[in-house]
Amino acid sequence: MAQLFTYLLHKDGELDDSAMELLAAARKIDAGANPTAIVVGAPDGLDDVCAKAAAGYAEVWKVASEALAYPDAEITRKILVNILPADSIVLLSHEHFAMDMAPGLSVKLDAAFAADVVDIEGADGNTLKLVRQAYGGAVSAHVACDASGGAVLTVRPGVFAADETAVGGAVVDKSGEAGDTATQRKFLEVVAAEVGDVDITKSEVLVSIGRGVEDEDNIEIAFDLAKAMGADVSCSRPIVDAKWMPKARQVGTSGQTVKPKVYLACGISGSFQHMGGIKGNPFIVAINKNAKAPIFQVADVGIVEDILDFLPDLTEKIEEG
Amino acid sequence: MEILVCVKRVPDTSENEIELNSAGNDIDRDDLVYSVNEWDNYAVEEALQIVDKVGGSVTVVTVGDDESEEVLRREMAMGADKGILLSDDAFEGADGRAIAAILKAAVDKGSYDLILTGAQADDGAAQVGGMLAAMLDVPYASLVNTIDVDGDKITVGREIEGGNQEMHEIALPCVLSIQTGINEPRYVGIRGIRKVASVEIPTLGAGDLGLDAGAVAPKVKRLDYFLPDMGDGAEMLEGDTDEIIEKLMELLKAKGGLK
Numbered sequence: 001m002a003q004l005f006t007y008l009l010h011k012d013g014e015l016d017d018s019a020m021e022l023l024a025a026a027r028k029i030d031a032g033a034n035p036t037a038i039v040v041g042a043p044d045g046l047d048d049v050c051a052k053a054a055a056g057y058a059e060v061w062k063v064a065s066e067a068l069a070y071p072d073a074e075i076t077r078k079i080l081v082n083i084l085p086a087d088s089i090v091l092l093s094h095e096h097f098a099m100d101m102a103p104g105l106s107v108k109l110d111a112a113f114a115a116d117v118v119d120i121e122g123a124d125g126n127t128l129k130l131v132r133q134a135y136g137g138a139v140s141a142h143v144a145c146d147a148s149g150g151a152v153l154t155v156r157p158g159v160f161a162a163d164e165t166a167v168g169g170a171v172v173d174k175s176g177e178a179g180d181t182a183t184q185r186k187f188l189e190v191v192a193a194e195v196g197d198v199d200i201t202k203s204e205v206l207v208s209i210g211r212g213v214e215d216e217d218n219i220e221i222a223f224d225l226a227k228a229m230g231a232d233v234s235c236s237r238p239i240v241d242a243k244w245m246p247k248a249r250q251v252g253t254s255g256q257t258v259k260p261k262v263y264l265a266c267g268i269s270g271s272f273q274h275m276g277g278i279k280g281n282p283f284i285v286a287i288n289k290n291a292k293a294p295i296f297q298v299a300d301v302g303i304v305e306d307i308l309d310f311l312p313d314l315t316e317k318i319e320e321g
Numbered sequence: 322m323e324i325l326v327c328v329k330r331v332p333d334t335s336e337n338e339i340e341l342n343s344a345g346n347d348i349d350r351d352d353l354v355y356s357v358n359e360w361d362n363y364a365v366e367e368a369l370q371i372v373d374k375v376g377g378s379v380t381v382v383t384v385g386d387d388e389s390e391e392v393l394r395r396e397m398a399m400g401a402d403k404g405i406l407l408s409d410d411a412f413e414g415a416d417g418r419a420i421a422a423i424l425k426a427a428v429d430k431g432s433y434d435l436i437l438t439g440a441q442a443d444d445g446a447a448q449v450g451g452m453l454a455a456m457l458d459v460p461y462a463s464l465v466n467t468i469d470v471d472g473d474k475i476t477v478g479r480e481i482e483g484g485n486q487e488m489h490e491i492a493l494p495c496v497l498s499i500q501t502g503i504n505e506p507r508y509v510g511i512r513g514i515r516k517v518a519s520v521e522i523p524t525l526g527a528g529d530l531g532l533d534a535g536a537v538a539p540k541v542k543r544l545d546y547f548l549p550d551m552g553d554g555a556e557m558l559e560g561d562t563d564e565i566i567e568k569l570m571e572l573l574k575a576k577g578g579l580k
């Protein structure tokens with residue numbers, strides 16, 4: 001079996017939640033495996049992060065570089081190409097950093113690439129049997145990945161329960177092998193998101209609308225319902241892309257993370273990027289005219305109705321009391 | 322500025338309910354409505370807006386079968402100057418890496434300053450752009466939601482978590498993957514489509530591109546499609562609308578969703 005590695009994200013001295021999920025994922029490839037974690041970053045505070053990683057990983061490779069005051073994907077890719085042995089299998093968390101770095105990494109390593117893996121059924125020799133989704137989660141697919149020349153896998157956050165087995169591993173300093181970190185892309189700054197009129201991250205009850213609302217003029221049915229319920233209105237990404245609602249109202253991985261008690265998803269299909277922004281295990285009601293919409297897999301209560309009729313009816317009944 | 326935009330023909334998930342076929346090993350492909358991948362429309366619109374500002378031309382390219390020509394024509398109706406279809410029986414079963422290798426061969430036959438892809442396509446891989454950049458050995462930025470061109474330097478914004486944006490200066494030539502919402506793609510009317518209906522679209526095969534079987538051999542193969550075990554799934558409220566509303570209001574009251 002090839003050597004297994006995980007690439008760990010960290011921020012402000014804390015490991016990302018995915019750190020020990022990736023350990024669990026690696027052990028789905030090989031139950032007895034002790035994968036090596038790779039922690040890359042600016043020298044300041046990096047030892048502390050490595051120590052946290054070593055709580056779960058038998059071995060942690062540390063690469064400290066002044067060039068990485070900000071975690072830049074182009075620089076990190078060069079470093080990984082320099083330090084990884086031939087034919088390695090590397091696991092990363094499928095979010096914006098991996099989307100930036102991992103596909104190119106697989107090419108530079110001449111390794112296979114599988115993105116957004118949601119389950120791992122195991123390895124048969126050098127062939128990994130993986131599960132992915134397609135068409136916004138409407139169907140799943142078994143995928144055979146030829147890892148004989150190595151593989152880069154990005155794993156969907158939250159699908160593997162973190163492996164909390166403590167090992168107390170060792171940190172190995174690989175900083176000397178990082179090599180040349182010059183790139184043709186220069187990080188400038190992070191521009192913070194605009195603050196909106198309503199802070200949906202504080203809302204207890206959210207009426208959330210998606211592409212099913214069909215037209216800008218229909219958005220008022222959500223506001224009417226929210227008013228009757230004493231709720232706030234949030235939305236999925238296509239509503240923001242169409243400029244029908246401000247970005248500050250978008251729920252999801254590239255929008256806000258909300259923690260309401262009750263979440264009413266109206267005309268939302270239930271993509272993982274949308275659901276990834278809903279935390280705290282709220283009571284989720286999904287209203288969708290397609291009985292097979294993926295959201296019905298994750299909602300608590302499902303209603304198959306046309307929201308353009310149903311929401312006004314519901315509003316009326318609530319107003320009647 | 323010479324811009325190449327990679328586009329893909331995909332089943333339109335807002336027009337179809339994607340379901341398994343009766344054998345349960347593939348999606349039901351009868352009567353599927355296809356369109357251009359949502360993200361790719363934003364990429365073409367962005368290319369057109371850049372060329373409007375600084376001059377140049379926009380070429381759209383796709384790897385696909387004969388029917389994929391229709392998405393090239395659609396993007397040409399939007400305003401793209403040229404279309405190129407990359408098609409060969411040898412490309413069947415191509416994985417993302419093979420698609421990128423085929424696109425690279427096409428890029429090498431031209432001279433482009435900027436190459437745009439969509440952030441992701443129908444199977445959510447988000448891989449082709451980054452692979453293409455690595456094969457071309459040019460810089461890459463994914464999930465781009467602003468582009469500002471200034472001479473041969475461009476400044477791009479990448480969308481990261483929480484609606485924040487990561488700004489980079491990037492050298493040309495480069496590959497960028499475009500995120501939805503970067504612009505408002507223009508409407509394409511029947512007249513626009515008619516205007517480009519007879520424009521010649523060259524088709525290049527493996528031989529034209531100098532690709533042998535090894536270059537497009539997939540390392541990743543889809544074995545089947547299936548419906549995952551839904552677990553418990555949602556409790557579905559049934560009955561007529563009044564009954565459903567009554568049940569829902571009770572539940573909402575119990576859970577603190579109604580004051």
Ligand SMILES: Cc1cc2nc3c(=O)[nH]c(=O)nc-3n(C[C@H](O)[C@H](O)[C@H](O)COP(=O)(O)OP(=O)(O)OC[C@H]3O[C@@H](n4cnc5c(N)ncnc54)[C@H](O)[C@@H]3O)c2cc1C
Nearest residue numbers: 210211212236237252253254255267268269274289290307
């Ligand atoms: C990197 C990245 C980050 C992303 N971040 C986010 C994010 O933060 N938030 C987010 O939401 N998305 C995000 N997305 C997009 C995400 O992948 C989905 O495309 C998006 O969530 C789909 O939104 P939707 O459910 O509203 O639309 P669709 O998937 O089009 O679903 C619309 C639903 O409405 C139903 N419907 C249609 N008409 C009606 C009607 N009249 N009545 C009832 N139901 C109806 C349909 O059956 C369908 O299920 C991101 C994507 C990428 C690549």
Ligand SMILES: Nc1ncnc2c1ncn2[C@@H]1O[C@H](COP(=O)(O)O)[C@@H](O)[C@H]1O
Nearest residue numbers: 327383384438439441442446447448449
């Ligand atoms: N067959 C194809 N032909 C041309 N471009 C493609 C093809 N497949 C994917 N792409 C490009 O790569 C982007 C990302 O797709 P993917 O990596 O498959 O998620 C798409 O938005 C297209 O720009």
